[in-house]
Amino acid sequence: MKKVRIVGADQMASEVFDGATVVLSGSGGGLQEADHIAEAIEKRFLATGHPRNLTLIHGLGIGDGIATGITRFAHKGMVKRVIGGHWSWSKKMQELARTNEIEAYTLPAGPIQTLMRETGAGRHGLVTHIGLHTFADPRHGGGRCNDKATEDLVEVITLGGKELLWYKPIQVDFALIRGTACDPQGNLTSREEPSEMDAFAAAMAAHNCGGKVLAQVRDVLDESISPARDVSVPGVLVDMVCQFAAQTQTTGAAYDLSMSGMQRAPDTRAAMPLPDGVRYLIARRAAKELRADACVNFGFGVPDGIPAVAQAEGREIGWTTIEQGPHNGELLGGHLFGATRYPSAIVKSTEQFDFFSGGGVDIAFLGMGELDAEGNVNVSWLGDSIVGPGGFVDITQRAKKVVFCGTFEAKGLVVEHEGEEVFIRRHGDVSKLVKKVRHITFSGARARADGQEVLYVTERAVFQLTPNGLRLIEVPPGVDVQADVLDRMPFEVEVGIALSPCTESA
Known part of the structure; x- marks a missing residue:
């Protein structure tokens, strides 16, 4: 042998x-x-x-x-x-x-x-x-x-x-x-x-x-x-x-058997740390789309804070999956994204991608770099640098419902909140809503043709993909629909909510 x-x-x-x-x-x-x-x-x-x-x-x-x-x-x-x-x-x-x-x-x-x-x-x-x-x-x-x-x-x-x-x-x-x-x-x-x-x-x-x-x-x-x-x-x-005896489980971290699925989850676990600031606002709104009976995927960045918000609010998260192969468990973020503590199953990532490709995910929560009037999203080429999609295309193209999560603007954005009220104290210098995305990582036209349910959640507005394009369906209290949303967009959008009296009279 x-x-x-x-x-x-x-x-x-x-x-x-x-x-x-x-x-x-x-x-x-x-x-x-x-x-x-x-x-x-x-x-x-x-x-x-x-x-x-x-x-x-x-x-x-x-x-x-x-x-x-x-x-x-x-x-x-x-x-x-x-x-x-x-x-x-x-x-x-x-x-x-x-x-x-x-x-x-x-x-x-x-x-x-x-x-x-x-x-x-x-x-x-x-x-x-x-x-x-x-x-x-x-x-x-x-x-x-x-x-x-x-x-x-x-x-x-x-x-x-x-x-x-x-x-x-x-x-x-x-x-x-x-x-x-x-x-x-x-x-x-x-x-x-x-x-x-x-x-x-x-x-x-x-x-x-x-x-x-x-x-x-x-x-x-x-x-x-x-x-x-x-x-x-x-x-x-x-x-x-x-x-290589000095091999670590992840970058600079010793082996932790809770991440390999070799340890059972304790009866009680510490609360996951909540995301801060605008990330919290987006995660809080996105978490409302969770269903207890759904197979769910959370992407890197803003979406990986959703489980912590759901836990704090007592919401059922559902059955979670990530492209690296783990199912369920406590999703880790930052450089540990792709690993979980206390997973219930770990499969090869190639098999996980087969599951995604076949439409196994019910709801996917993914990040959003750029969004245009057609509902296209770009996360794969931002600025002058190639980012690449990772598993983004595989997940979003076949999930039954997709919830994109990202800020409305970037660079200098200052947002405060009190309870459910949201206040834009300073608008960002860079709009993430653009006339046409540089790279099509998610195709709005393909999603419309397939009848896919798609939402776009920001800190100040929620949009829905319709057969005619984007539709504004929600803003939180404290946000001025005209000044904070519509006037800050480079394209027109269908408005599916009532405008304030002062806006209508103007």
Whole structure:
């Protein structure tokens, strides 16, 4: 029987050749990231100039936002092309894209991960509805994010009279994956990790393309992993393993078994900290859309404060899911987003994306960068930086109801509240409602055609998507509909609430 090859990270790094395609498994904040291997590859490049001209693929964000993860590869000449689902965890890589030093693409995280699964299965790319009428659609850019990105990675096709997207197959040379431990046969377990991520799909893609799977673990075991169901990646797929005893569960944090699902939830738990200021106002209003019997998804940013508000108000949250794989539990925010405490189940993120793609989510609460008159939302390209959608497209495109959460304006906005009353003390300098979004991460036209229920919740107004576009349906007490909302918008909107007497007489 095969025995695992235990080597140092430096030896792994020496295997990576110029021009190779490398898949990174994991999620931002250190969730199941093989950063010790990535660091060794970076050190080799800085010392020798090799490997060069790599193609880097990652479904979700990778790194701590400063030096680890994707940033390990953010050196001129080291990468030729990046296909990333989420870019904001590396400002240096964003800069290389902005200055056309690399070919920059962003695609939805689900298609990236499931394309790896299809590649490993020997199928001819991925055919899916996810991404239609968004930036991933060739008619809206095809995921290209700078002048240097010229190849068509996605095509529109028709099958059975239905329009779909074909994400073209990719030859994978290396997969960098991570587990908690490996056994003598090279089987990996992720039992102490907060997620399983897409390690299996990435490993299968590399192995079945004739490439190599480089795995990082905290522990090397003397006996086989038991029970066998704890194995997340079988040893037949693993070429080399490096042991990194200082491996942390997330960025800079020791292993916490409550995040891996290995500890039962206590009978009583401390209250989750409430969001502050305007984030609280938005979360408070959005929480009113919760239903006890619904399968719910909460996105990064403002939406991740909704569970705390619901808990404080005694609202039932429902069955929660996030793209990294956990179900239920206490949703964590910030750099720990993607992990939960005391989850009731953890599945592979590729399987979670299949669940999203099939319409398993009843209500999704997501952030909102820009909103236009058509109901389009942009979160994937803000200002001059590629952000990427992460799981946003997969979740919003098929959820039965979507509640977007974000401020009406940014930069300098000052808002106060007393009870239910909201007072805009200073308007923001930058409007988040625009005539036309720069990047279509969510398509209002597609949502209308599919009959999807969509709300847009801000601190001062709630809009609804209708067959005719946006409709203003609610403002809190204290907000002047005309001065604080309608006069601050760059486009006209249907008004579905009564205006104040002074506004009507004017």
